[in-house]
Amino acid sequence: MTVRVGEAAQAPDFPSASHELLQNAQLRRNVRRATEVIRAKRNRVVAETPDWEELREAARQIKDHTLRHLDFYLEQFEENCSRAGGQVHWAQDADEANRIIVEILQERGHKEVIKVKTMTSDEIGLNAALEGEAITPYETDLADLIVQLGNDRPSHIVVPALHRNRNEIRQLFMEKMGLKELGDRPEDLTAAARAYLRDKFLRVEAAISGANFAVAETGSVCVVESEGNGRMCLSLPKLLITLVGIEKIIPHFTDLEVFLQLLPRSATGERMNPYNSIWTGFSASDGPQEFHVVLLDNGRTNVLADADAESAGRAAGTAAAVMSAGVTSAKDTLDCIRCGACLNVCPVYRQTGGHAYGSVYAGPIGAILTPQLQSMQHSQSLPYASSLCGACYEVCPVKINIPEILIHLRSKIVEQGAAPLSERWEMNAAAFTLARSNRLAVAQKFARVAQWPFERDGFLHNLPGPFRAWLQSRDLPALPKESFREWWAKTKRGPGK
């Protein structure tokens, strides 16, 4: 079994990828503007919800409970979905899920398929797998269409083409849709996409969707969207295949009352998104006449197995143990409902955009999800792509404590011996020095002399060797002429005595 998260295993590490992206002023402007707009809308509709905190807490508890009984709820979902006429498949990893989907399409002779936005299909690299078997996938979400036509990569969970502005999109549409004239207003571009996709919706006989929620109690599936492309794909074709990560299960139908309040407000800043589709199996008189669900693991059970950041950290005697004295577990990562709110507030994401994360899952949630799905074998630079400011935790609608999980993952990386040699040397040296006060005193005396060539106006502006990077964008106050301990020893009882 091999867990694949898009191209994450081959992607360059975060520091080198972000270095390149930070040079792209246009991209940074686009990302900054877009995230500011969503944040303002989100803040407005959250502020008018008096029971927001109670909803968050209920969501967290529902998700926690579901994960604790995930085996039961998955089987219950399978039973109820099957009873309503759906066919349920289980996939251990990306390759198996792709194989199942390709086979269903091939057996029925489908050469084309329309797709509703599904990050999970990007995770497993489904489009490439389909194209490899001469099946053409058409992305139908406007942003996904922009990404697909431009041979680009998604940069945001909710708005995947957020890094593109109207002029870039106009150029792309004219070229790929063969249009001689096209305005550059978003209205014109949207109308062009509507016309381009209309024929595909009415003609193509197979569709692939993801799922926002899958209800164990009823076997129902729920897809949340804005444009109507979801309804088109879910209603019109003869065959529907829905790819569901095993963490998307919720126990009861009425649990939707919590998530359908949290998700739209967090994701797009709407009280409710324009369209939610909920269906159960299939109906002989309406909609697709054949319905398949593919339940996907692809590393999710690895995340579940890392049940307790606290005990893991404490056993290793690391800083994570101190930081996570609460009830945070790394498995809380699976609570995520993919709203993207953490991306929009993240000071790191807002500088680099999504591509630097080298994964379909960008931003703070990507920094904890991608490495964990891959059992910490790849993407080890991602848990460091954060200033730990905590803004992501504050906006998370299901209260995932992302900063604590980041620290937990950093400690795991160090335990695996993956930290750079220089960092390990520095940490060992620091541990040795700080263990005895006389060692610290010697070190301070030495440093006071050694800093002399670099000091200017009481500050150090650059240092040689391993310290160079630390001072690249900040100054460090120079060590004072006298340490506190020296001053105390000299005055005995403090000042004025």
Added chain:
Amino acid sequence: MMDSKTVVLQKIRNALPAQRERREPEYAAIQRKYLQAGEHDSAHRLALFEQRLRDYDAGLHRCGSSTIAETIAGVLRERQKKSLLVAAEIPVKWLPQNLTFVHNDALTYAEIDHSEGVLTGCATAIASTGTIVLRHSNEAGGRALTLIPDYHLCIVHAEKVVETVPEGLRQMASFAAAAITMISGPSATSDIEMTRIKGVHGPRTLDVILVI
């Protein structure tokens, strides 16, 4: 070789603690301190519903239960529509004379695409979010009917309007086996520079007649 279902379930069971709380009491203990039922009286509830619909740029009309047909006629005159598709469960007495109403489950997508619009009822509606809940294929017809045409006229009876999302979901739970579409305003996208554009693939114009 074990099948994938067995493997995945086994991995889940290995990951979870050997001793687990019993499922039902644990579920029942989930704290739900959020707003369950609404606090407004019926007049305020309907006013809130209308205000939310107006936020979404839906057209808005009120009438009594005896004047539904003439209200529909007025709305369609204003929109310059002569013929609409209708869901099979729409009562004939709602339909005004001199206009054409077609209910036919055998229409092709292309035929639906060429229609001037569709008239349906709704199963329930949620005031706080301005949501109309369509139950297929009952009073809302098949799913294609409210999706492919560019115009949707929806009749909402006042007694079907609840205030909060939890109240709405409890109504929906009673028909959860049906395909359900929740509509909160016309289709929209903000994918290009976060500018909200109304009307992408679903009906670009939504009119609502609230029957008091």
